Amino acid sequence: MLFATLLPTSAAGIVAGQTTGVAKKTSIYSVRVLDEMGSGTIATLVDGINFVANSNLTNRIASMSLGGGKADALNDAVEAAVKAGVLVIVAAGNEATDACEISPGEALCNSCSCGGFC
Numbered sequence: 001m002l003f004a005t006l007l008p009t010s011a012a013g014i015v016a017g018q019t020t021g022v023a024k025k026t027s028i029y030s031v032r033v034l035d036e037m038g039s040g041t042i043a044t045l046v047d048g049i050n051f052v053a054n055s056n057l058t059n060r061i062a063s064m065s066l067g068g069g070k071a072d073a074l075n076d077a078v079e080a081a082v083k084a085g086v087l088v089i090v091a092a093g094n095e096a097t098d099a100c101e102i103s104p105g106e107a108l109c110n111s112c113s114c115g116g117f118c
Helices: 010-016 042-053 072-083 105-110
Strands: 002-005 027-030 060-064 087-091 112-114
Touching: 010 027, 010 060, 042 060, 042 072, 072 087
Parallel strands: 002 027, 002 060, 060 087, 087 112
Antiparallel strands: none
């Protein structure tokens, strides 16, 4: 199983930690999409999602905890990744707003959102 985290996160340790992880044999790959200051562009996010979607590994999961505005390109990348067989897990905005109004939370119809609903 490939668990790709698009941001450093404790979730990766919960999933695949060698001592207490629920899936100890899972391989974790960090796909860097942000710079040292935590900033990035829609293009780098889309590239990261596409990297996971185009991977030849099976059982791929992409976990993203992102905030920001609405971006059709980001939503389209999430939708394409899901169609490619990736389970995409996204935060529900991180901004105390309706997840349906922001990306990638807006792509909820085909992704799994944590902490929100539409």
